Amino acid sequence: xxxxxxxxxxxxxxxxxxxxxxxxxxxxxxxxxFVNLAHGAFAMxxxxxxxxxxxxxxxxxxxxxxxxxxxSAIIGVVLERALYQHLYTRSHLDQVLFSIxxxxxxxxxxxxxxxxxxxxxxxxxxxxGQIDFFGIGIGRYRLMIIVICGLLTxxxxxxxxxxxxxxxxRAAVDDPRAASGLGINVPQVFAFTFAFGCGLAxxxxxxxxxxxxxxxxxxxxxxxxxxxxxxxxGSSSITGPFxxxxxxxxGDVAGKYYVPKMGPFVxxxxxxxxxxxxxxxxxxxxxxx
Amino acid sequence: MFVSKKxxxxxxxxxxxxxxxxxxxxxxxxxxxxxxxxxxxxPMTGGQASTGKQIDNAIKLYMQQHGDTVAGKKIEVILKDxxxxxxxxxxxxxxxxxxxxxxxxxxxxxxxxxxxxxxxxTQGKIPEVVMAAGTSIITERSPYIVRTxxxxxxxxxxxxxxxxxxxxxxxxxxxxDYAPGNDALNFFKEHFTAGGGEIVEEVKVPLANPDFAPFLxxxxxxxxxxxxxxxxxxxxxxxxKQYAERGLDxxxxxxxxxxxxxxxDLLNNMGDAVLGxxxxxIYSAAHPSAMNKEFVAAYKKAFGSRxxxxxxxxxxxxxxxxxxxxxxxxxxxxDALVEAMKGMKWESPRGPISIDPETRDIVQNVYIRKVEKAxxxxxxxxxxxxxxxxxxxxxxx
Numbered sequence: 001x002x003x004x005x006x007x008x009x010x011x012x013x014x015x016x017x018x019x020x021x022x023x024x025x026x027x028x029x030x031x032x033x034f035v036n037l038a039h040g041a042f043a044m045x046x047x048x049x050x051x052x053x054x055x056x057x058x059x060x061x062x063x064x065x066x067x068x069x070x071x072s073a074i075i076g077v078v079l080e081r082a083l084y085q086h087l088y089t090r091s092h093l094d095q096v097l098f099s100i101x102x103x104x105x106x107x108x109x110x111x112x113x114x115x116x117x118x119x120x121x122x123x124x125x126x127x128x129g130q131i132d133f134f135g136i137g138i139g140r141y142r143l144m145i146i147v148i149c150g151l152l153t154x155x156x157x158x159x160x161x162x163x164x165x166x167x168x169x170r171a172a173v174d175d176p177r178a179a180s181g182l183g184i185n186v187p188q189v190f191a192f193t194f195a196f197g198c199g200l201a202x203x204x205x206x207x208x209x210x211x212x213x214x215x216x217x218x219x220x221x222x223x224x225x226x227x228x229x230x231x232x233x234g235s236s237s238i239t240g241p242f243x244x245x246x247x248x249x250x251g252d253v254a255g256k257y258y259v260p261k262m263g264p265f266v267x268x269x270x271x272x273x274x275x276x277x278x279x280x281x282x283x284x285x286x287x288x289x
Numbered sequence: 290m291f292v293s294k295k296x297x298x299x300x301x302x303x304x305x306x307x308x309x310x311x312x313x314x315x316x317x318x319x320x321x322x323x324x325x326x327x328x329x330x331x332p333m334t335g336g337q338a339s340t341g342k343q344i345d346n347a348i349k350l351y352m353q354q355h356g357d358t359v360a361g362k363k364i365e366v367i368l369k370d371x372x373x374x375x376x377x378x379x380x381x382x383x384x385x386x387x388x389x390x391x392x393x394x395x396x397x398x399x400x401x402x403x404x405x406x407x408x409x410x411t412q413g414k415i416p417e418v419v420m421a422a423g424t425s426i427i428t429e430r431s432p433y434i435v436r437t438x439x440x441x442x443x444x445x446x447x448x449x450x451x452x453x454x455x456x457x458x459x460x461x462x463x464x465x466d467y468a469p470g471n472d473a474l475n476f477f478k479e480h481f482t483a484g485g486g487e488i489v490e491e492v493k494v495p496l497a498n499p500d501f502a503p504f505l506x507x508x509x510x511x512x513x514x515x516x517x518x519x520x521x522x523x524x525x526x527x528x529x530k531q532y533a534e535r536g537l538d539x540x541x542x543x544x545x546x547x548x549x550x551x552x553x554d555l556l557n558n559m560g561d562a563v564l565g566x567x568x569x570x571i572y573s574a575a576h577p578s579a580m581n582k583e584f585v586a587a588y589k590k591a592f593g594s595r596x597x598x599x600x601x602x603x604x605x606x607x608x609x610x611x612x613x614x615x616x617x618x619x620x621x622x623x624d625a626l627v628e629a630m631k632g633m634k635w636e637s638p639r640g641p642i643s644i645d646p647e648t649r650d651i652v653q654n655v656y657i658r659k660v661e662k663a664x665x666x667x668x669x670x671x672x673x674x675x676x677x678x679x680x681x682x683x684x685x686x
């Protein structure tokens with residue numbers, strides 16, 4: 001029983017991590033209808049920013065986390081203004097080719113600057129080890145991930161549903177022409193949203209270095225996971241990808257524990273079954289463009 | 290494919306440099322001295338790049354220390370990057386043999402790369418000195434292959450014998466699911482169960498595995514005396530961190546295995562959880578010999594990092610080529626060189642080693658080591674030696 005709960009806990013932590021990493025992609029793909037395969041590159045940027053600040057400049061881990069968000073967001077907004085905005089109206093194939101090119105460039109650039117070996121972020125001692133909670137082993141680092149990611153999810157949902165910015169964004173997505181006629185600065189809204197998504201990825205990258213490992217091939221290795229989260233969750237809301245992340249996280253961890261020989265297949269099986277059952281994802285609207 | 294473009298431009302630059310050298314040699318008849326060319330094929334980019342860098346460094350260091358002339362011939366090393374992709378290895382080996390007319394090919398970061406070059410070595414009658422790849426079958430694939438690294442059978446059987454003798458009865462295994470991992474697992478299992486040990490849990494983890502957590506939880510629940518671990522050198526750090534996070538270090542389950550998991554290259558960054566890990570391996574930077582102390586000091590001074598077992602394999606590989614040339618009096622025929630290499634014995638930074646005249650594979654001491662802290666740094670400290678271990682993984686004839 002306690003083992004089951006430990007597995008569940010690990011699965012939730014893993015799922016939450018996937019969600020923070022992929023939520024930016026859900027925003028660009030779902031709300032802005034742009035296929036950005038280079039999403040993982042922003043996550044990697046955040047990870048390396050955090051690693052350099054903590055390991056080389058001696059920053060405390062918790063001070064470096066927000067900066068991982070900020071730097072990735074700034075790079076995101078620069079690239080959005082310089083490159084991405086020209087591709088919003090192009091076909092999905094153009095977008096895919098463009099962003100996959102960016103991925104290869106980022107891999108080569110990071111390999112050149114930082115070297116190709118795996119990097120670790122030095123963690124404060126308070127985050128290492130496990131707490132024994134009524135016999136259930138709870139990893140401190142994973143607990144922190146759940147707390148941070150949980151808060152982020154709630155904030156994200158509130159911003160999108162309750163704030164003026166959220167309604168502007170939804171308006172800009174549903175009908176850009178009408179929205180700009182009503183005085184909404186559509187390019188600005190898109191740029192800000194894109195930057196925010198990149199920032200989230202950067203934060204996710206910094207958090208995941210400890211669990212997933214950080215090396216220059218990160219964007220390629222995890223691209224498939226992000227895409228699974230978004231396709232299974234459906235890209236029309238935040239709740240969908242969130243539940244999909246949890247499902248995949250728990251499914252993956254439990255699968256690897258209970259049937260280690262089948263381990264890596266479990267999440268792909270889940271994905272296929274869900275997509276056969278609901279082709280637009282768990283919460284997809286069939287009317288999505 | 291940006292990576293291959295980078296590779297291409299490097300290759301082009303390398304070829305241009307080689308061309309200039311050839312031109313210079315042709316234009317200056319004063320340097321009538323003949324040269325011996327060594328084609329060095331290593332992964333200098335990609336996930337295995339640390340292997341390539343260590344071997345390249347070690348060879349540079351050796352040539353600084355011993356000069357670049359042997360038996361009246363000038364040694365010229367042509368370095369090519371195959372990014373550990375066997376297709377590249379094959380193409381580069383072909384270019385080196387046909388266009389650059391190299392006398393020896395060397396390097397080879399991974400098993401598939403060494404195997405890809407094997408038929409070319411046989412056809413061209415060119416010695417192939419394997420400096421890294423560790424699967425047993427490699428030397429059986431061509432009569433021109435000589436190895437100066439190690440085989441996984443060497444260290445895995447030794448750690449199994451050690452475990453049996455030291456009261457470890459139940460072991461759970463966690464190995465990466467690819468050829469070297471399976472080699473390590475099978476040789477360990479064979480020796481450990483033959484000695485009366487019991488394998489209580491066997492998990493193969495995917496090579497590109499993001500998260501060890503569920504596998505480690507399974508290890509913990511199996512409650513073994515120790516867990517046998519083989520992961521490629523680069524993943525050792527990630528593994529040890531999660532091992533500690535899950536509290537396995539406190540639950541008394543020790544890590545044992547071949548030395549890849551505690552590679553000197555990364556060991557110092559793994560944190561104190563790794564303390565007490567017992568591994569069997571061919572080289573530790575803490576090996577207490579005068580020669581090794583000198584080697585480690587020189588390597589650190591030149592490259593600012595600690596040499597690992599890959600660096601030593603490269604250092605010994607180039608030494609083998611030098612000594613073989615001395616023995617043939619500078620003759621560079623493939624058959625003569627391989628013949629000269631067979632049975633060669635010498636003192637390496639890792640201890641006394643020799644080339645088995647029958648299998649052309651390396652015979653060396655395997656050391657049992659424990660991770661300890663010395664001068665604030667983590668080291669594999671050797672405490673027991675199994676002398677002159679041959680590779681037991683060769684096909685039974």
